[in-house]
Amino acid sequence: MSRLLRASAIMAAGTMVSRVTGFIRTMVLAYAIGTAFLGDAYNAAYAIPYSILDLLLLGVLSSVVVPMIVRAQQQDPDGGRAYEQRLLTFATIVLIVVAALAVLAAPLLIDLYTDWDRGERKFEVAVRLAQFILPQLAFFGIGAVAGAILNTRDRFAAPMWAPVVNNLVVICVLIAYAIVVTDGSDLNSVSNGELALLGLGTTAGIVAQATVLVIALKRAGFRFVARFDLRNARLGEMARAGVWTIGYVVVTQLGFMLTTNLSSAAGDAVAGHGISPYTLAFQLFQLPYGVVGVSVITAMLPRMSRAVAEGRFAEVRTEFGSGVRLIGAVMVPVSLLLMVLGPAITVPLYGHGANTVANAIYIGNVLQVYGLALVPFAVFQMLLRVFYSFGDTRTPVFVGAGTTAVNAALMVLFYSLLPARYAVMGLALAYAIAYGLGAIAAWMLASRRVGGLGGWQIGMAMTKMYLAALPTAALALASVWAVQEVFGGLGFLNSMIILTVGGGLGMLLYLWIAHRVRIPEVSSVVGMVAGRVRR
Template sequence: MSRMLRASAIMAAGTMVSRLTGFVRTAVLASAIGVAALGDAYNIAYTIPFILFDLLIGGVLSSVIVPMIVKAQKHDPDGGRAYEQRLMTVATLALIAIAVVGVLCAPLLVGLLTTDLSPRDAEVATTLARYILPQIAFFGVGAIAGAILNTRDRFAAPMWAPVLNNVVVIGVGLLYHLVSRTGANIGAVTGSDLLLLGLGTTAGIVIQSIVLVVAVHRVGFRFVPRFDLRNARLGEMGRAGVWTLAFVGFNQVSFIVTTNLATGATAKAGAEHVAGIASYSYAFQLFQLPYGIIAVSVITAMLPRMSRYAHEGEYGAIRDEFASGVRLVACVIVPCGLLLMVLGPAVTVLIFGHGSTSVEDAVNMGNVLQVFGLALVPFSIYQLLLRVFYSFGDTRTPAFIAAGNVAVNATVSYVLYLTLPPQLIVMGLAAALTAAYVVGGTVAWTLASRKVGGGLGGRIVASGLSRMYVAAIPAAVIALAALWATKELAGVTPLSSAIMLVAGGGLGGALYLLTSHRMRIAEISSIIGLVAGRVGR
């Protein structure tokens, strides 16, 4: 626990700064281009390279590469260095080709992700996509470099590098504020405006990749292009990766359904302001903040160790590692989920209720965030469970689980799209995602328990979660009281939202820490001890 906590703390610090600067970035962009037509077009264009990267190679990098690098480090005479160089060569060449094809096929990709876009909206989204898609070529370099660093237990650079990306895009948003006279008006936006937004976004990824390349160079890795692909174990990677690609493909089908229904909701609403794909995307980013700060850090520290345990047949160590990870994640995720369900609109109004984004638009986004709060615990546990399978090199089981998730998410989403009024459809899409992860997490837990041959400590985990919820409920009540009192006295403005968050979130969080410490929840006590030790120095 202490080793995982120390490694996770290092990563969590970088992730926290990355996520916070990411929200500044998002807030600046939302203020500059809004969350209506231009904001939707930007978000559609921005997601396309991520979809292509994940669908074609990114899923393999995240789930297959780390175990294979660990294996090469153990068995290859050179400690796996030549193998790492081959991987870097293959990924770079493949992603350059994908980027070129993506730019050429941008209109088709935009059409696939949207429903009932006007010709002007489609034109703007396509132009932005062509400027942003080249960043795919840099994703692979950064991903391989990050994997190499993780297998050497160097976690800081991959967590801190995105900060520079965010800083660059913040600068782009501020510059757009200064030089553009069109703001969020998609009908009047100029070619130079779109050039600034698109290429500026790509520049952020380029700088992020450069930082990772420098970091991996400092740990002794030297990149030499290698084209002896017979020794790249592509066949082994392909056998494992085909299921990972299926997993990613199922998830992207789910996302495509979501984007089409979200843009369809906007078209249904006409001139009425409703939450659309930009609101969904920004709310999802906020929803992932607690997960990104603690769960991603724990996952990144867990996977290399669990891969080694699986390779050595130490299944008991895997069970212990997983149970410790779940409890450590849950002690932060549980109160955050409850507080998001109460304070979602206060968060979004404070961050987004400025410039081209109205308070009404920000409240709509906050309502979506409240629903996402329900998903935080099942989503995080589901992601931890997947790493149990990946540590064994098993990518087939997660693919089948993902297929079930897609079926649940798509079915519930479409039913809600047909039955809900336009102003509630995107909230319904968040609820459908929650239902999918509840079902998927239940199935994944059952199958992962069989995988390790002795269960995953379900009773202990359930007992810990129950105690954490008991400790978090008073915090949610305090937050709800602060929300009600502030709203009655001052209405809903960015200033009143800040008061709600300070009073409700601050007091609620402090009450949770005190209550859980008094209840002797070990993970909270460990975190408090770690922080106190750092401060004491």
């Protein structure tokens, strides 16, 4: 137990520091290059290697590769060492080839992911940045496989802390860029050398991250020997096990490709209203789920899986209901605060340097719309785990495909109806509606699977949480109105006042009301935090 707690503490600390340094990185990025044309070109180029990695590797890493490594360690006479070496050899060869082909195909890839015309300056800059950034495919993939092997050996520190090294390297590069370049956001004056600093500096972060993981793997006793007898790498078994996971990744990536095309077109029409605000607002929107939702799901899934294996469906309903209520106790007030305080959150983060306060406010406007999606998205992810607890990876693909199709249709509809300055906000609204409908469909299917999910009890509990959070939203709205009436627009100081009153005091008000009306999940969270503080 002490070993598990120690590992959990290491992972939690690494995840928190990684997220903090990641946000500092995005802040420095906005400061250095802004969120207009150069920012859009960088974010388009930066997104492509992660999309390719999702398709090739990351989608099946945790669901397929890790279990196969564990099985080889348990069943092979050498404890799986040869299998690990074959896997790393195969990944290295494939990813080096893919990285080289991607660099050559950079113009085609930028053409696929954006709506920009070949020959225009933004397209040329994005292609050049992609050529500098795409080589990181090989290093990121090798590091991911190394991290998977480390996890199977109960070595959790390096995989959790390596991204921090990546963030620190890129932060230093971006600061250097901001110092060296006079007008870092000027798309027309930026030189190839300055683009190399941005692009190769970003790749250097991934190289540093992979190096940390490879060194940690060596210290864990792993000795790499290139093995080309790939017939024994069980690639066919891996493909069969991961086919539905890969299908889900393909569907989501097609949706992402449409998103980048539409947002890039919007950014062409109105500078600062394109890919960059969508990307930065989405990162902020994902933070509450990443901190709270993922932790709850990680703890919930093994218990639900054991209950399913033993036919105890009532326990599945209990686990699911408690998980939804626990997530809702945090997500409900946070979603309302995002809808009210979006610009006040983004101005202190992104309203500096090469990025204007007006563009930072627009990021906040997109974040406000994303606030609508927070609870439906979290419930949707919880529902997928019900299927996974049955070992069913097929149903989530169909549910995800339907959700993505609805999202795509709504994105095209809103993009065609709304003025360009509201287009990216429309994309966020399409995302919220699609995941709301997806959660309803997934709920109906999962409820049939386990004989009901306790919808009435969960609905009553969530209603109680929303009622408890309404005074918080009202206080936040009043603080926005009062500060703007007394002090004027949303500068840094005014935003901090709003966040202190509307966000800080508002959350305290929610906790007090929730305690008074006896919402047990909030009391549990408060008790847990108070216990840790007392220690």
